[in-house]
Amino acid sequence: MHLVLNIPLWAASCVSxxxxxxxxxxxxxxxxxxxxxxxxxxxxxxxxxxxxxxxxFSFSGNLYFLCLCALPLGxxxxxxxxxxxxxxAINYNALHMNWLHCFWGAGASLGPIIMSRFLSGGNEKxxxxxxxxxxxxxxLFFILVVSLPLxxxxxxGAGKHPESEKKSFFxxxxxxxxxxxxxxxSCFICYCxxxxxxxxxxSSFLVHEHGLTSQSAARWTTLFYGGVAIGxxxxxxxxxRLKGLKLLRLGFLIIAISIAFISVPFINIHTSPGALFLGxxxxxxxxxxxxxxxxxxxxxxxxxxxxxSQGVIGLELSASYLSASISPAIFGVLAQTTSFKLxxxxxxxxxxxxxxxxxxxxxxxxxxxx
Numbered sequence: 001m002h003l004v005l006n007i008p009l010w011a012a013s014c015v016s017x018x019x020x021x022x023x024x025x026x027x028x029x030x031x032x033x034x035x036x037x038x039x040x041x042x043x044x045x046x047x048x049x050x051x052x053x054x055x056x057f058s059f060s061g062n063l064y065f066l067c068l069c070a071l072p073l074g075x076x077x078x079x080x081x082x083x084x085x086x087x088x089a090i091n092y093n094a095l096h097m098n099w100l101h102c103f104w105g106a107g108a109s110l111g112p113i114i115m116s117r118f119l120s121g122g123n124e125k126x127x128x129x130x131x132x133x134x135x136x137x138x139x140l141f142f143i144l145v146v147s148l149p150l151x152x153x154x155x156x157g158a159g160k161h162p163e164s165e166k167k168s169f170f171x172x173x174x175x176x177x178x179x180x181x182x183x184x185x186s187c188f189i190c191y192c193x194x195x196x197x198x199x200x201x202x203s204s205f206l207v208h209e210h211g212l213t214s215q216s217a218a219r220w221t222t223l224f225y226g227g228v229a230i231g232x233x234x235x236x237x238x239x240x241r242l243k244g245l246k247l248l249r250l251g252f253l254i255i256a257i258s259i260a261f262i263s264v265p266f267i268n269i270h271t272s273p274g275a276l277f278l279g280x281x282x283x284x285x286x287x288x289x290x291x292x293x294x295x296x297x298x299x300x301x302x303x304x305x306x307x308x309s310q311g312v313i314g315l316e317l318s319a320s321y322l323s324a325s326i327s328p329a330i331f332g333v334l335a336q337t338t339s340f341k342l343x344x345x346x347x348x349x350x351x352x353x354x355x356x357x358x359x360x361x362x363x364x365x366x367x368x369x370x
Contacts, residue, residue: 022074030082040151049076051137058127094239102232187357193327194350227286235291254288
């Protein structure tokens with residue numbers, strides 16, 4: 001896009017920042033919006049907003065218009081994220097929450113594949129990729145419009161009426177005053193810091209510390225994300241048998257072992273055993289991360305109550321978006337000024353903080369302090 005539109009490569013950061021601002025704002029406002037309109041209508045409107053924004057992207061001729069379109073794109077995505085996470089947490093079991101995030105990963109993988117097919121015809125075809133995804137979103141919008149009455153009828157298995165969320169409003173300010181919420185939001189900051197830092201900097205770590213070429217190192221990142229996607233599929237089944245805290249502890253244990261394996265200094269990645277060992281370690285790092293985010297989301301109504309859950313989840317997601325935007329940049333500065341050996345140290349620090357925060361929240365719940 002930057003070649004065709006004749007804008008600098010760093011302009012991508014401006015677009016990403018605009019999207020992040022939109023998602024951050026809509027997550028904070030999600031509780032108020034859903035209390036007025038309900039999850040179903042907010043989901044429909046948000047999907048429509050995303051579709052229109054993507055379609056307008058395809059007509060962008062300069063950076064200013066790209067950023068203008070990026071803001072509502074982020075707002076729509078953030079509202080969907082906050083609304084659906086709370087809706088599933090209240091009305092469905094942990095299996096469905098894990099699968100919700102598993103299929104999010106499938107969709108995130110599908111987007112670049114669609115774009116690459118159009119780019120194979122030349123860089124000037126980039127706009128067709130956006131129109132193709134916008135068309136998919138428009139189809140989804142009409143499906144959601146037709147199925148809107150199903151949101152009002154509720155989930156038979158859960159025995160709850162989803163639109164009862166309209167009866168009361170518990171917003172961000174109320175959530176911040178609730179004991180344990182700040183600790184849980186801090187946990188989301190640590191989780192996203194670990195996941196996004198691992199996802200963005202794995203290839204650079206392998207280049208600087210193991211001597212891989214940039215092309216080879218980039219492919220290794222797929223092992224981590226593959227572990228996240230596959231792990232969430234299977235953690236859905238585990239979630240049926242294991243309670244939230246036990247599943248979180250299992251994920252933490254797998255992450256800790258994986259970081260320890262990646263930290264082994266004498267692994268020769270240029271040999272088959274070394275490559276297999278390190279590849280398995282990155283895959284298991286993703287698998288360990290897999291149940292953490294969806295489990296914490298699903299546990300939120302059980303920790304703080306259904307009435308408070310939308311406000312708390314909106315705050316959790318805002319903390320997540322903030323961490324995902326800032327943490328990789330902070331690590332990049334640290335690595336550039338010191339060494340990429342800090343990669344596993346930073347991941348370990350995020351994990352340690354996350355464990356302490358989760359245990360603190362569950363201890364408060366156990367002692368009936370929240």
